[in-house]
Amino acid sequence: MNNGVEGDKNMDTEENIIEIRNLKKSYDDGKIKALNGLDLEVKKGEFLSIMGPSGSGKSTLLNMIGALDVADEGKIKVAGIDLTKASKLNEFRSKEIGFVFQMHNLIPNLTVLENVEIPMYESDLSTDQMKERALKLLKSVNLEDKRDQIPTKLSGGERQRVAIARALVNHPSIILADEPTGALDSKTGDVILKLLRDLHEKENVTLVMVTHEPYVGKMADRIVNVLDGKIQN
Amino acid sequence: MSYLKLILKNPFRNKTRGLLAIVGIAIGIMVIVALGMVTGGLKASTTSTLKAGAAEISVVQTGSGNYGSGRIDESRVTDLLNISGVKETAGTLRATNTSTSGSSTADVSGSSTGTGTTDTSSGQGSFGGFSVTGMDPDKLSLAGIEDVDGALYSNESTNEVIIGKTTSTNLDKNVGDTINLFGKDFTITGIYETGNFMTDAGAFMSLSTLQNLTNNDNQVSSIAVKIDENANATEVSEAIETAYPNELSTTTAASMASRMNTALNTIDTANWAISLLAIIIGGVGVVNTMVMSVFERTREIGVLKAVGWKEKRILGMILGESVVLTLIAAVVGTVVAVIGVVALLSVYFSGTIEPSFALDIFIRAFVVAFVVGIIGGLYPAYRAARLSPTEALRYE
Ligand SMILES: Nc1ncnc2c1ncn2[C@@H]1O[C@H](COP(=O)(O)OP(=O)(O)O)[C@@H](O)[C@H]1O
Ligand SMILES: [Mg+2]
Numbered sequence: 001m002n003n004g005v006e007g008d009k010n011m012d013t014e015e016n017i018i019e020i021r022n023l024k025k026s027y028d029d030g031k032i033k034a035l036n037g038l039d040l041e042v043k044k045g046e047f048l049s050i051m052g053p054s055g056s057g058k059s060t061l062l063n064m065i066g067a068l069d070v071a072d073e074g075k076i077k078v079a080g081i082d083l084t085k086a087s088k089l090n091e092f093r094s095k096e097i098g099f100v101f102q103m104h105n106l107i108p109n110l111t112v113l114e115n116v117e118i119p120m121y122e123s124d125l126s127t128d129q130m131k132e133r134a135l136k137l138l139k140s141v142n143l144e145d146k147r148d149q150i151p152t153k154l155s156g157g158e159r160q161r162v163a164i165a166r167a168l169v170n171h172p173s174i175i176l177a178d179e180p181t182g183a184l185d186s187k188t189g190d191v192i193l194k195l196l197r198d199l200h201e202k203e204n205v206t207l208v209m210v211t212h213e214p215y216v217g218k219m220a221d222r223i224v225n226v227l228d229g230k231i232q233n
Numbered sequence: 234m235s236y237l238k239l240i241l242k243n244p245f246r247n248k249t250r251g252l253l254a255i256v257g258i259a260i261g262i263m264v265i266v267a268l269g270m271v272t273g274g275l276k277a278s279t280t281s282t283l284k285a286g287a288a289e290i291s292v293v294q295t296g297s298g299n300y301g302s303g304r305i306d307e308s309r310v311t312d313l314l315n316i317s318g319v320k321e322t323a324g325t326l327r328a329t330n331t332s333t334s335g336s337s338t339a340d341v342s343g344s345s346t347g348t349g350t351t352d353t354s355s356g357q358g359s360f361g362g363f364s365v366t367g368m369d370p371d372k373l374s375l376a377g378i379e380d381v382d383g384a385l386y387s388n389e390s391t392n393e394v395i396i397g398k399t400t401s402t403n404l405d406k407n408v409g410d411t412i413n414l415f416g417k418d419f420t421i422t423g424i425y426e427t428g429n430f431m432t433d434a435g436a437f438m439s440l441s442t443l444q445n446l447t448n449n450d451n452q453v454s455s456i457a458v459k460i461d462e463n464a465n466a467t468e469v470s471e472a473i474e475t476a477y478p479n480e481l482s483t484t485t486a487a488s489m490a491s492r493m494n495t496a497l498n499t500i501d502t503a504n505w506a507i508s509l510l511a512i513i514i515g516g517v518g519v520v521n522t523m524v525m526s527v528f529e530r531t532r533e534i535g536v537l538k539a540v541g542w543k544e545k546r547i548l549g550m551i552l553g554e555s556v557v558l559t560l561i562a563a564v565v566g567t568v569v570a571v572i573g574v575v576a577l578l579s580v581y582f583s584g585t586i587e588p589s590f591a592l593d594i595f596i597r598a599f600v601v602a603f604v605v606g607i608i609g610g611l612y613p614a615y616r617a618a619r620l621s622p623t624e625a626l627r628y629e
Binding site: 117 | 235532533543544621
């Protein structure tokens with residue numbers, strides 16, 4: 001993607017919405033090195049697919065980008081914010097990031113519509129505006145007619161569509177999807193993948209997705225492989 | 234959907250657990266409200282015993298005690314007028330009519346206490362009979378009876394009686410009706426109301442009639458003494474006891490009231506202690522309920538963090554849910570207490586004690602519930618707010 005009209009020496013840093021240098025994260029007192037000096041750059045508006053074996057550190061990487069956890073070492077800058085120094089991480093997540101997990105993680109006692117409204121509680125929107133925005137997103141994932149349903153009554157694919165609507169509702173600049181099709185059959189998974197790709201294009205949002213689906217290569221702008229907490233070249 | 238509505242939706246996700254928590258706290262609140270209503274009612278009826286027109290001193294036989302069956306020779310009623318500071322005296326004979334229907338044996342219990350004015354202790358009410366006082370009709374103001382609905386009995390009458398408001402209600406008797414007392418039929422000439430729950434649950438008749446009926450000729454069980462306006466009740470009391478050593482003992486209405494107040498204050502303290510216990514027990518229940526709830530929703534709380542909820546908002550949600558539980562419990566406990574107390578008092582005390590509906594009883598109940606909600610919710614809410622989002626999302 002090259003939309004840098006004012007392209008100059010700074011072009012690179014301006015275009016990179018994610019910049020990661022030598023990022024390290026270990027668990028269990030250093031016994032598990034989940035990230036072991038990882039470098040990664042993602043351009044604004046890019047669709048990046050991350051692959052790699054189980055336990056290689058993919059989820060840890062997404063959690064770092066989404067500021068759900070802090071690194072032990074290294075540099076990580078997302079949407080212009082240095083996450084090693086940032087203080088209001090919840091505000092960052094609320095404004096810049098939309099998560100889609102392998103498990104839909106919807107709140108079981110809330111309706112589809114109410115689930116999509118959840119991320120907007122930290123915004124200044126009125127309840128009417130929240131509802132309006134949530135309905136718009138439900139329309140874009142084709143679930144308007146299920147707005148008053150309880151998640152347990154939905155199919156796996158429908159739940160994941162609700163989760164996608166929820167991820168997009170705050171106009172994030174990045175969608176982080178961690179194996180969003182992992183719990184679905186391949187046909188439904190295909191639909192979800194295409195939906196994510198379409199929304200990424202329509203809303204011009206950066207999409208970083210961990211997935212094992214082999215055909216994702218045809219859709220993504222780029223694929224990187226993670227092994228032992230590092231990007232493989 | 235508003236944040237408040239979200240909070241209201243959560244406490245009943247696990248209905249059984251939510252209801253159990255509510256029942257636990259509601260019991261505590263119920264006890265607080267019920268005790269408050271009963272003690273409040275007792276307080277109101279003791280304050281009304283200190284009436285302007287009533288006698289300040291009650292004289293009984295030495296050694297007979299407050300609940301004794303002492304007898305005083307009737308001549309003392311006039312003798313006492315010679316003591317300085319005494320303005321007026323009235324001989325009083327009290328007996329208990331055990332059979333209100335009056336058809337069978339009329340048993341004179343002989344138990345007689347203080348005067349009609351200051352006695353708050355014998356507690357007969359409608360338990361197995363009510364108290365009948367014999368007194369000169371001109372002196373009824375000394376017993377706190379200021380006016381009568383109907384007419385007074387005459388001093389010479391042998392078959393006239395006036396009954397208290399409570400007696401009238403309990404026995405469903407009105408002016409003109411006949412009532413059988415000590416095996417003899419009496420006509421009710423009037424109905425009185427003093428505000429003293431004991432007095433209002435009794436009846437008054439001519440002293441000589443009661444003396445005859447109960448074989449107490451020329452004897453009274455107590456003498457009511459009204460003192461001069463500028464006299465001191467304690468000094469007059471002492472003067473009476475000095476004049477008739479080993480014969481007469483006195484109690485002042487004021488000391489009686491203060492003794493009653495001490496007793497009520499003890500009940501008040503107990504009330505607070507029980508409230509505290511309710512707070513602790515209810516609080517433990519709330520902590521338990523909310524910790525379980527937070528534990529079960531670990532992943533969900535991880536999601537809330539992932540979508541950008543502030544710690545404060547998560548804290549507020551859990552605290553809010555906790556307070557919702559305790560406030561519902563406060564409503565339930567209060568309703569049960571009000572119904573229970575009103576029902577129990579009317580069945581067992583036949584309305585002799587009016588329950589208190591003082592606002593502060595209910596405010597106290599709701600404040601206690603609110604505090605239990607906050608204290609009980611604090612720890613689980615703090616834990617939820619401080620959960621690590623990645624750990625929460627990994628939680629199975
Ligand atoms: N919170 C954690 N506590 C302990 N170990 C963890 C934690 N998160 C991840 N790990 C470990 O770090 C490694 C990388 O995990 P993860 O990033 O989830 O891998 P992937 O998503 O590629 O399967 C694994 O060995 C995993 O067990
Ligand atoms: Mg993973």
